[in-house]
Amino acid sequence: MAGFYGRSPQFGGSAGPVFDRIRSPAVTAAVRVPTLAPHAHSGAKMLRIHFTRDDLLNTRVAAAPDPLWETLLSAHLLGKRDGAVVFGDWKRRTRARLHPSMRLFLxxxxxxxxxxxxxxxxxxxxTAADGIDRMLSTPKARLRGDMLRLAEEVRLPGWARPLAEGDVTMLRVLGDAVGAYEQIALAPYWRQIRSCVEAxxxxxxxxxxxGxxxxxxxxxxxxxxWxxxxxxxxxxxxxDLYLNGSGLRLVPSFFCWRxxxxxxAPREEDPVVFVYPIGHDLGRTAPGGGAALARLVGRTRAAVLAMTADAGSTTGGLADRLGITAPSASEHVAALREAGLVASRRDGRHVLHTLTATGADLLSAPRATGG
Structure with a gap:
């Protein structure tokens, strides 16, 4: 996985020689995530995805962030120096909460x-729980193939062999490790992750x-x-990847970086998954607080919030519809964005403001507004 689609390693014979290269540190040893310098590719290499007419008809955008993709990609990012401006605070908080029980997953x-x-x-x-359940149901042949491929690139500890063989106990340990990591790295920020992906x-x-x-x-x-x-x-x-009619499933990701x-997909008829990075508002890697929500008073701001629910609005569009100046509309949007109720993304020459999940919850709940 991890950006290396299309490789088909040949193992040649039994799995023994590959797994003989493993080491055996305890799963519960102290957790240390190595921090690597930003990766520099040697030369400009390209992935080219070739479409047919049927592929264009079968291309879709995922309806929501994928919990296990976000979990895996966040773990990748945690071990890099990349994205320090956007993810620096998140990295510090997450690293401080890592537990030995997460070591197997990492x-x-x-x-x-x-x-x-x-x-x-x-x-x-x-949900992450649904994804973990599906992960633990992986056929043994796929477990073995994936672990053999990993063993070609890194030295694996002693638990790799039983995991590759589908040992139920090791699978449960893995499931617990993924779940524990998800709870500290994603769960506290999931509302924001969902909001940014929705934007x-x-x-x-x-x-x-x-178009x-x-x-x-x-x-x-x-x-x-394109x-x-x-x-x-x-x-x-x-x-070069030829879709051959299967189509493409576009998955916007919060933690995919660059x-x-x-x-x-495991089945030939299913669309190929294409996970791409979304844009980020700097400094928005922590949940918003109640102080910002307290700023949301008044009919005008409530109207701005409601208008962003209609497929998004630009600052100029909000100003025209509400009969207010563009600076005033911008001020209202800034307050809503600070409270985590609106997300703003550049779309060509314009900035598009869209309703977040928190904003949708607020709109759908009974509320009183001032003048």
Missing amino acids: RLAPPWGYSPDFLTPAPGCA DRMVRARALLE GTDGLLRSLPPPVR EPPVLSVTYPQER TPITLR
Whole structure:
């Protein structure tokens, strides 16, 4: 996984020689996440995804952030120096709360290179618990294949062999490790993660409405480039991927950093997964506080909030519809954004303001507004 789609290692014979390279530190040893310098690719390599007409018809954007993709990608980011401005506070808080029980999962998610595909089962899981249950149901053949591939790149500890063989106890330990990590690294921020991903989906929806699938693919952020019928992106390896009618499932991700990731679904007829990074508001990696919410009083601000629910609005559009000046509209939006009720994303020459999950909850609940 982890950005290296398409590699098909040949193992040649039994698994013994590969797993003989493992070491045996205790799973409960002290957790230390190595911090690596930003990765520099040697030369410009590209992934080219080739579309047919059927692929264009079968391209979709995921309805929500994928809990296990976000879990895995956050673990990758935790071991890098990348994204310090956006994720620095989150990294410090998360590292301080790491527990030895999470070690098994973190060993399977090194900052660079391959991570087992079974850590990100087919998209569609609404919660991390659902995703973990699906992960623990991975067929033994896939467990073995993924672990053998990982063993080609890194030395694995003693628990790798029983995990690769589908040992129930080791699978439960892995499930507990993933769940424990998710609770400290994602759960406290999930509302914000969901809100930021929803803001990106609004941008994609606007592009789809205005330009069809062609407009949707053109709207994807750099380094993605759409030159029909090929979607290209800077990538760690030189690859050509032919969808052959299966289509593409676009998965906007909060913790994906710079380079998109592809993964072919276990079934040939299912769409290829394309995880891409969303934009971020600087300093918005911690939940908003009650003090900011206290600023939300008055009919005008409530009206601004309601208008952002209608597929998003620009500052100028809000000003025109409310009969107020653009600076006044901008001030109202800034207060709503500070409270975590609105997310703002640049869309070409304009900034599009969209309702977050918190804002939707507030709109759907009975509330009193002042003058």
